[in-house]
Amino acid sequence: MTKKDFLLAGVGGQGVLTASDIVAEVGMALGLDAKKSEVHGFSQRGGVVESHVRWGQHVGAPLGERGHIDYVLAFELMESTRWVDYLKPGGTIIVNRQKILPMSATVGNAVYPSDEEIEKALHAVTDKIVYVDGLEIAKSLGNKNLANTVLLGALAHELDVDPEIWLDVLVRRVPKKYIEENKKAFWIGKLREKAPVNS
Amino acid sequence: MKKLLSGNEAIALGTWLAGVRYASAYPGTPSTEILENLAKHQDIRAEWAPNEKVALDSAAGACYAGARALASMKHVGLNVASESLFYLAYTGVNGGLVIISADDPGAWSSQNEQDNRNYARFAKVPCIEPADSQECIDYMAIAYDLSEQFDTPVIFRTTTRISHSKSVVNVEDGNGRVEHPIKGFTPDPTKYAMIPAHSRRRHPVVEERTKKLSEWANTASINRIEWGNKKIGFVTASVAYQYAREVFEGYSFLKLGMSWPLPEKLIREFASQVEKLVIVEELDPFFENEIKAMGIPCVGKEYFPMVNEFSLAVVRDGARKLGVPQPEPVVVPAVTMTPPARPPALCPGCPHRSTFYALRKLRLRVAGDIGCYSIGVLPPFNAMDTIGCMGASLGVAQGIDAVGVNNEKTPWVAVIGDSTFFHAGMPALANIIYNKGASTVLILDNDITGMTGQQENPGTGTTLQGLQTKKIDIEAVVRGMGVDDVFVVPSFDEHAVEKTIKQAIAIKDRPSVVISRGPCVFLPDYPQKFTYDVNEKCNGCSMCFRVGCPAIFKGEIDTTTKQPKALIDPLLCVGCDICAQVCPHNAISKVNN
Numbered sequence: 001m002t003k004k005d006f007l008l009a010g011v012g013g014q015g016v017l018t019a020s021d022i023v024a025e026v027g028m029a030l031g032l033d034a035k036k037s038e039v040h041g042f043s044q045r046g047g048v049v050e051s052h053v054r055w056g057q058h059v060g061a062p063l064g065e066r067g068h069i070d071y072v073l074a075f076e077l078m079e080s081t082r083w084v085d086y087l088k089p090g091g092t093i094i095v096n097r098q099k100i101l102p103m104s105a106t107v108g109n110a111v112y113p114s115d116e117e118i119e120k121a122l123h124a125v126t127d128k129i130v131y132v133d134g135l136e137i138a139k140s141l142g143n144k145n146l147a148n149t150v151l152l153g154a155l156a157h158e159l160d161v162d163p164e165i166w167l168d169v170l171v172r173r174v175p176k177k178y179i180e181e182n183k184k185a186f187w188i189g190k191l192r193e194k195a196p197v198n199s
Numbered sequence: 200m201k202k203l204l205s206g207n208e209a210i211a212l213g214t215w216l217a218g219v220r221y222a223s224a225y226p227g228t229p230s231t232e233i234l235e236n237l238a239k240h241q242d243i244r245a246e247w248a249p250n251e252k253v254a255l256d257s258a259a260g261a262c263y264a265g266a267r268a269l270a271s272m273k274h275v276g277l278n279v280a281s282e283s284l285f286y287l288a289y290t291g292v293n294g295g296l297v298i299i300s301a302d303d304p305g306a307w308s309s310q311n312e313q314d315n316r317n318y319a320r321f322a323k324v325p326c327i328e329p330a331d332s333q334e335c336i337d338y339m340a341i342a343y344d345l346s347e348q349f350d351t352p353v354i355f356r357t358t359t360r361i362s363h364s365k366s367v368v369n370v371e372d373g374n375g376r377v378e379h380p381i382k383g384f385t386p387d388p389t390k391y392a393m394i395p396a397h398s399r400r401r402h403p404v405v406e407e408r409t410k411k412l413s414e415w416a417n418t419a420s421i422n423r424i425e426w427g428n429k430k431i432g433f434v435t436a437s438v439a440y441q442y443a444r445e446v447f448e449g450y451s452f453l454k455l456g457m458s459w460p461l462p463e464k465l466i467r468e469f470a471s472q473v474e475k476l477v478i479v480e481e482l483d484p485f486f487e488n489e490i491k492a493m494g495i496p497c498v499g500k501e502y503f504p505m506v507n508e509f510s511l512a513v514v515r516d517g518a519r520k521l522g523v524p525q526p527e528p529v530v531v532p533a534v535t536m537t538p539p540a541r542p543p544a545l546c547p548g549c550p551h552r553s554t555f556y557a558l559r560k561l562r563l564r565v566a567g568d569i570g571c572y573s574i575g576v577l578p579p580f581n582a583m584d585t586i587g588c589m590g591a592s593l594g595v596a597q598g599i600d601a602v603g604v605n606n607e608k609t610p611w612v613a614v615i616g617d618s619t620f621f622h623a624g625m626p627a628l629a630n631i632i633y634n635k636g637a638s639t640v641l642i643l644d645n646d647i648t649g650m651t652g653q654q655e656n657p658g659t660g661t662t663l664q665g666l667q668t669k670k671i672d673i674e675a676v677v678r679g680m681g682v683d684d685v686f687v688v689p690s691f692d693e694h695a696v697e698k699t700i701k702q703a704i705a706i707k708d709r710p711s712v713v714i715s716r717g718p719c720v721f722l723p724d725y726p727q728k729f730t731y732d733v734n735e736k737c738n739g740c741s742m743c744f745r746v747g748c749p750a751i752f753k754g755e756i757d758t759t760t761k762q763p764k765a766l767i768d769p770l771l772c773v774g775c776d777i778c779a780q781v782c783p784h785n786a787i788s789k790v791n792n
Contacts (some may be wrong), residue, residue: 037364047543060445062364065511067529086530100543107579110539
């Protein structure tokens with residue numbers, strides 16, 4: 001693993017920042033330098049959230065560059081189209097199918113794009129599109145907050161990193177009573193399963 | 200051990216390590232987390248002040264008493280505290296004093312992009328600038344030593360990108376704090392009491408100090424030359440250094456850790472050995488103008504913009520204009536659609552919603568203020584006409600009223616939050632009362648400082664470090680100041696809010712105050728009720744869309760009205776009841792669960 005740039009994006013309140021912390025800490029656990037940068041403030045109130053994570057031997061700039069990002073992780077369906085062109089040629093976008101309607105559609109004339117429009121917009125940039133039913137899987141596990149862990153699992157699937165490293169970081173970040181369900185959610189994402197594993 | 204820390208976490212750690220005893224701040228993005236992290240240390244007294252000036256005066260007192268002290272604020276907070284900064288520049292310190300100025304290039308959550316390095320030069324105090332989290336820790340120790348060695352307050356300037364980026368630091372866990380015993384106060388009015396006779400004597404001391412600091416800066420480890428290709432030498436600081444280092448790999452750098460006063464000898468030495476001198480700095484041409492004034496040829500702002508924060512792309516643009524080869528720009532395929540904008544909104548359950556719904560309905564003109572409720576300027580409310588700075592609403596309302604523009608035809612109100620009222624609203628209310636104004640002031644009291652993430656304030660009843668304290672009663676304050684017509688109304692009763700505002704604006708010959716009271720949705724005592732659902736009575740009348748709630752969506756089209764019916768997301772709804780109150784068809788009801 002030499003150098004990787006990630007962009008995690010979604011809507012205020014979705015937990016994008018905690019997820020980016022975890023990605024940055026995984027980089028650190030790999031013995032790499034890592035930086036994470038995000039935007040606070042107004043965006044906390046339901047606006048767009050953008051968070052960059054960079055891994056490398058030495059990381060200077062805290063923000064990656066449009067056209068150079070290895071992985072975009074979109075926590076909300078429509079938001080994927082806002083950030084997909086940050087990908088480098090051949091980069092992968094992981095998309096949570098969850099929809100959160102923007103205020104511009106509720107009180108204005110904006111229309112939430114159709115699945116086909118979104119698909120088309122993503123394909124214009126990359127063929128490496130991974131959809132994840134993060135919220136549905138999380139709900140089936142009994143806790144909607146697990147969606148982010150499913151998405152991190154889906155990202156882990158793309159990377160050549162020992163899953164134990166991911167789980168170590170995850171366990172440190174999660175309150176004790178939620179550890180087991182988080183592990184489950186991670187593995188569902190990692191193994192690209194649609195529903196909880198029946199044991 | 201290695202840790203991933205944000206700039207703000209690192210500053211808090213550096214402050215603790217430097218043996219600081221007292222810290223005071225008013226919350227403000229991107230500075231807020233510094234005091235929140237410091238407050239976890241029991242060997243530091245950490246306080247929220249009502250405003251930045253009080254924070255700096257209190258830190259001044261602690262430092263006069265011989266303790267190391269910190270005052271922390273966002274860039275515009277230093278405007279509020281600037282009068283204190285200027286007297287402190289003359290009095291100097293006893294214990295070390297550091298003032299955090301967290302600037303916001305890009306204005307991510309501020310009303311402007313001011314560059315507070317200018318304050319350092321203006322007030323004649325040194326300014327330290329870290330470029331990552333490790334430097335936030337290391338430079339803090341240097342800042343306190345410098346403060347005590349040169350008898351001066353020190354500005355420690357970060358930017359949003361430094362404060363809120365996380366990077367790897369090497370720290371000893373839980374120890375390494377250097378204790379600095381409180382020295383006690385030594386009376387010396389010629390130093391600490393700035394009457395004209397004393398201040399005239401202090402001024403030459405200040406000028407002499409700047410010269411000495413400039414000498415110190417020439418050899419200080421925090422100003423360092425990194426030699427490389429000498430065709431171009433770059434002078435840079437803060438996060439601009441990180442971008443420049445990546446874009447101009449292999450060239451020579453003078454990285455400044457202290458941006459005022461400048462190390463003139465070091466700059467001359469560096470400039471003399473490179474063919475071209477280029478300044479890479481965010482916002483103002485601060486270094487550039489100073490270096491040009493030294494008579495040293497250099498370029499900067501013709502290549503790198505004066506507005507907005509930098510990024511790799513921005514610095515690469517400048518590099519191409521400079522003729523420094525860059526990798527071919529990646530051809531980014533055009534996305535076939537632009538997704539709808541996602542503007543911020545009042546949270547589901549926000550106690551401010553009823554007020555803005557009513558203000559919109561009553562078509563009032565609104566002098567607004569700084570806080571979550573600034574969102575009232577956006578659709579669907581469009582219910583704020585002016586927003587300037589903390590506390591501006593009441594002064595603006597007084598001026599509008601004084602020239603007769605607050606009248607029957609266009610009634611105005613001022614809208615301010617509880618924390619902002621304590622910050623700078625109280626003197627402005629005194630002004631309205633004293634000068635026989637007749638403004639109506641709405642105080643939105645949600646019990647906390649909301650926008651920055653629920654920090655306690657004088658009306659909350661608890662301190663930053665969790666102690667129970669006097670909860671200052673805004674109603675009693677307002678009555679005590681002399682407002683006779685004070686109305687207190689529960690925020691979660693829209694009809695009452697609307698009726699009360701009407702009642703207050705009908706008073707035309709004297710000031711009136713409406714306190715709309717209801718807790719922030721993030722507080723533990725928020726009256727969590729039910730979730731709500733839309734029933735078959737909905738005909739798509741769209742009234743509930745006007746409350747601007749992120750939990751309410753447009754659903755299927757009603758066959759009669761041809762308008763979209765409402766839908767409520769049960770995951771987002773917290774049961775504040777406002778949409779149900781404004782629905783004329785009883786189509787929104789509680790879900791039995």
